[in-house]
Amino acid sequence: HPSRRDSIAIVVGDQRFLRDRGDQEYALVAKFTPQMASRPVIVICGQTGITNRAAMHFLKREYREVAKAVASTERFCIIIRVASIGTYGYQAASLERDVSAIAFASH
Numbered sequence: 001h002p003s004r005r006d007s008i009a010i011v012v013g014d015q016r017f018l019r020d021r022g023d024q025e026y027a028l029v030a031k032f033t034p035q036m037a038s039r040p041v042i043v044i045c046g047q048t049g050i051t052n053r054a055a056m057h058f059l060k061r062e063y064r065e066v067a068k069a070v071a072s073t074e075r076f077c078i079i080i081r082v083a084s085i086g087t088y089g090y091q092a093a094s095l096e097r098d099v100s101a102i103a104f105a106s107h
Helices: 049-069 085-089
Strands: 010-014 017-018 025-030 041-046 076-083 093-098
Touching: 010 025, 010 076, 010 085, 025 049, 049 076, 049 085, 049 093, 076 085
Parallel strands: none
Antiparallel strands: 010 017, 025 041, 025 076, 076 093
């Protein structure tokens, strides 16, 4: 079990995606167009550098899967899970969950 110091979580609403160092880690990927902007922004926020790379690799390789899983490719927020990092590095990424509704909800 990771020590409390290593517990880095991505929190979306009441969902927590905890890092299990070197085994299972996560990255949040969001695409949206800010107000007054003419082009979309893509934000990748991983728990570590390798999860950032895994998320970029996954988007590039599996964009069709992402497009099928989200309501709109113009605005989405997803969680990417990176498993078995010690064995597969950044290449074992998969779509964990679409959290768009929660991430873009009005407060």
